[in-house]
Amino acid sequence: MKNAMIPICLFAALFAAGNTSLAATDGNGKTTAPVKVIFDTDMLTDFDDVGALACLHALADAGECEILATISSTRGNASVGAVQVINHYYGRPNLPVGAPKGMGVLGAHTGAKVKVDSSAPLGEKKGGHYKYRKLLADYPGWYRYADSDDAPDANNVYRSVLAAQPDNSVVICSVGFITNMRRLLETKPDAISPLDGKALVAKKVKRWVAMACRYPDGKEYNSMWDHESSRIAFENWPTPILFSDWQYGHDCFAGRAVAEMKVERSPVKDVFANNIPSRDQIRKDSHKWLRSGFGMGGRSAWDETAVLLAVRGVEPYFNAERGTYRMVGDKGDDEWAPDAENGPHIRITQRMPKAEVARVIDELMTRKPKNGKN
Numbered sequence: 001m002k003n004a005m006i007p008i009c010l011f012a013a014l015f016a017a018g019n020t021s022l023a024a025t026d027g028n029g030k031t032t033a034p035v036k037v038i039f040d041t042d043m044l045t046d047f048d049d050v051g052a053l054a055c056l057h058a059l060a061d062a063g064e065c066e067i068l069a070t071i072s073s074t075r076g077n078a079s080v081g082a083v084q085v086i087n088h089y090y091g092r093p094n095l096p097v098g099a100p101k102g103m104g105v106l107g108a109h110t111g112a113k114v115k116v117d118s119s120a121p122l123g124e125k126k127g128g129h130y131k132y133r134k135l136l137a138d139y140p141g142w143y144r145y146a147d148s149d150d151a152p153d154a155n156n157v158y159r160s161v162l163a164a165q166p167d168n169s170v171v172i173c174s175v176g177f178i179t180n181m182r183r184l185l186e187t188k189p190d191a192i193s194p195l196d197g198k199a200l201v202a203k204k205v206k207r208w209v210a211m212a213c214r215y216p217d218g219k220e221y222n223s224m225w226d227h228e229s230s231r232i233a234f235e236n237w238p239t240p241i242l243f244s245d246w247q248y249g250h251d252c253f254a255g256r257a258v259a260e261m262k263v264e265r266s267p268v269k270d271v272f273a274n275n276i277p278s279r280d281q282i283r284k285d286s287h288k289w290l291r292s293g294f295g296m297g298g299r300s301a302w303d304e305t306a307v308l309l310a311v312r313g314v315e316p317y318f319n320a321e322r323g324t325y326r327m328v329g330d331k332g333d334d335e336w337a338p339d340a341e342n343g344p345h346i347r348i349t350q351r352m353p354k355a356e357v358a359r360v361i362d363e364l365m366t367r368k369p370k371n372g373k374n
């Protein structure tokens, strides 16, 4: 099935009760099932990934979603270990984890040529995957894979989880590179499933929510750094894709409330407290900080908005435009082509004021884990 042939009714369903309302009950008091989510994160340089995973766990604690797996899109670093620390904090230490093999972004930053030496001293705060390696140093025993390369192949995790789920039931939420979606599409039938990757996705996945791309065109981190995978996945993905793009999240600031939480021991608080500039710093040069993705409310909530979209849907937070995001040229540029009738993609735009969306995100991120470590 080509993307352009996705029937309109599939898009209508994205806005219907059960997709857009709380999982516990919809607007009419009808009980709805928790949204089944596979979370895919780069957990590499930025830290809105931590906020996004915190939101997801809070929504799972509330019965609004079920987390099926938490997968890294980067390799040779502490990304899987950092994910496991957060999973442990929320009382879900055994969630399946995985990482890509053989392709995609490697090491401590996007241009890295070598993997992180997990046995090397932590070193200076600047660069070097510091914030995530620090989580592993501060929370020993809360993770299994200090090196993401030791984690299972993301393809096997995706295929096993998808094969075990009801048809048309899984939402994939990606807040990092697109590597794993491309690799999944290219998988062959195996002992896990007689279906190839594209057929398995078409059968089991309801929709893919991606934090990626820049409106109306340009370069965006998640879609740019493994742009070949982005191009292949966007062109061949057999379900609707919803985008929370750079344009939506960049001026939606969340996380200062997390940084200022009065809790003793929280990896979520630690990351936000260590990486958000002070109110005084912002006050002195707000334009400079805005260019870097910081505001009085905290950090640009690119990844957290994707989780909100994945679990609670478009309404009441967002408006939606239909069209196509596609990769153009060979340097990682993307562009949006509006197509209100037949576009296979949706990008969200502002409906509720972004400060209100940020408050929803902050409320989720600051919830105490229901069954976790504290």
Ligand SMILES: [Ca+2]
Pocket: 041, 042, 043, 046, 048, 049, 175, 176, 303
């Ligand atoms: Ca991310």
